[in-house]
Amino acid sequence: MQIATWNVNSLKVRLPQVLEWLAAHPQLDCLCLQETKLEDINFPEAAIREAGWQVAFAGQKTYNGVALISREPATDIQINLPNYSDHQMRLIAGTFGEVRLICGYFPNGQSLDSEKYPYKLAWLEALIAYVGDQLKQYPQLALLGDYNIAPEDRDVHDPAKWVGQVLVSEPERAAFNQLISLGLHDSFRKFDQPEQTFSWWDYRAAGFRRNAGLRIDHILLSDPLIARCTGCVIDKEARKAERPSDHAPVIATLD
């Protein structure tokens, strides 16, 4: 089994790249998308189905939006957190056999003094409660997505420059560690990885060329799934495309 997550920063722009990427990954079972930025009525459902995939999605105009593209249809689909009323479309969960996949586009927070920052922390608190509850129902669980959290300094190209900033602040990292404390594991860190491996690079200031990035896209796996996990990679090649997303896909392989 292979699962992946990719913040595509507009599926309207990135659909050809997504279809090409899917075709290039024959072992893939499910791709979780974030920032589709499409109302459901404009979602390219037909094109994805014609390529041989099932799809479930929850979007809105301009911002946010998530989707599950999969070989088999998802069951028990959940849109957004059941314990947090939110008009921002940031979460979609589905079940594939015994495996529960939760796809999230975590709030960015903007800055520590923004009103979006307490929203981020409240959303995270609700997510932690939801995932804890889901784990009881689905021991085989994966939480994939754009977390908008760099969990450790080694996930930051220049930690000194980022001290005290959103995405690396102590409360955000504490929330990430609470997810770990529920019994989840960072699949990327199960394996030796090259230093300075990131999943997002700023479009500005030649961020990608300088490898000035952050690792903020993650695949967390529950105990039974981390035991099956044989690899986790970030597909940096996708960031080299013409008109790329600013995020690269993350792929976890389970035997």
Next chain:
DNA sequence: ATGGCAGGTTAGACCTGA
């Protein structure tokens, strides 16, 4: 170098992203 770029909205700047 606190701006740089990219996408969306909507037809000129402005908002958001991270």
